[in-house]
Amino acid sequence: MKITLFTTLTAIALTLISTSTFAQQHKIIHAGSVLLGAEQQLKTAQTLLITDDKIAAIKAGYVSQDAFGLSDAQVIDLKNQFVLPGLIDMHVHVTFERDASVNRHRWTTEYEADQALRSIKYLERTLAAGFTSVRDLGSDHQVIFPLKRAIERNDIAGPRIFAAGNTVSPTGGHADLHGYRADISAGVGASLGICNGADDCRRAVREVIKSGADVIKITATGGVLSNTAAGVNQQLSDEELHAIVDTAHNLGRKVAAHAHGTQGIKAALRAGVDSIEHGSYLDKETIRLFNNSGAYLVPTLLAGATVSEEASSNPNMPIAIVNKVREVAPKMQASFQLALQNNVNIAFGTDSGVSRHGLNANEFTLLVSNGMSEAQAIKSATVHAAKLLGQEARLGDLSVGKQADIISVAMSPLQNIDALKDVQFVMKAGQVYQ
C-alpha cells in the first residue's frame, strides 16, 4: 500500500517536473533605457531574457533570440521606452475607495462579496498604473485574502498582494467602528483585531495571522478619517505595543504602525515597529529613534493632499473628520522633509483607497516637490519597498534571478518624475498585462 502510494506520488512529481521543463516560456525585452540592479544604474540598449516568471539573463546591446539559442521566444520591442522595475506601493486599501457621492452607510446593505467584486476594478487599475506589488494595510480578512488568492491563481488581474487583513486596534480606536448606536455596533460585532490589554493584543495578533496576515497593521494613534473627535494621540499603551511587536516578530511578521501624533510615534518606535505610516508629527527625538532602529517612514503625502481637498469641497464630511484634516494634513509634508534631510529610511506609500486607485503615481510628484530626487523617489517604490517587505531577494530591482516585474514609460522619469503617471508596458512575474 505504502509503496503504491509512493510510486504514484513519484510518478506525479516526475510528470510535473518534465511538464515544466518542456513548457518553459521565453520572452526577450529590448530596452532603450533601463535601470539595472539594486543600485539602479542607468544603461542604454540592453536585452533582458525572461524565462517563465524570472529574469534569466541581462546582456548589453540588442541580442537576438538565436544568440540565446532560442527559436520560440516572444520578442518585446521597448527600444523607444524607459524600462524600470515594477513599482511597489507599501500602503493601499484595495477593498475600498472613498467617494463623497456615495452614502457612507452603504456597507450596512452589503456582503463581503460586494466589496470583493467592486475591488476587482481597483486592482486592475493599480496594476495598469505599473504597481506590480502592493501592501494592503487594512481590509477585512474575508475580502482581501480571497482577492490575493484569486490573483495568485490568475483568475483576476492585479498586483501581487501582501496583506495585513484586519487592523489591530483598541476598542474605540481608529480601526474600530464609530458613529453608530451602541446596539447597532454590538450587532455588527467587533473586528478580529480589536483588543484591550497586552494579553488580549497578543491574542488579536495571533488571530489576525491565523486568518492569513503577511504583516501586522496597528493603529498606534488616532486617525484622521475615523468619525470620532478622539484626536491623533497615542491609542495603544506601551505595554500593548510591546506585546504586539514581540508576538508578530516571533511569528515572522513585520509590524506597520499607523501613527500621527509624536508621542504615539515614539512609543511605537521604542516598541520596535518596522514602519511608521503617515508620521505626521515628527521631531528631533523621533528622527533619532528612526535612525537608531532603522525603521521606515511611509509618508502617504497623497492621502493628506486628497483629504484636504475633500474637506473643502464635501459638505457631508463629518465635522470630527474635517477638524482633524485641517489640523494634520499641513504637518505631513514638513515632517517628510525633516525625515528626508536626516536620512530616515523612506518607502513609498499612498494610502490609495483614500485617493482613487490607479492614481498611485501622484505620490511621486509630491515626494519630488518636497525635496526628494527623482532617483530616490523611484528607489523608495522599488528597492526600498522590497526591503521593507522582506522580499529584496525576489523583488525590487532588475537583476538575474529576480521576479520579472517590469514596466516602461515613454520618457525618462529621472528627468521628469511625472513620466511615471503614464505607464505603457506592464509585466508581472513574466506575464504581460499591458
Ligand SMILES: [Zn+2]
Ligand atoms: Zn491607510
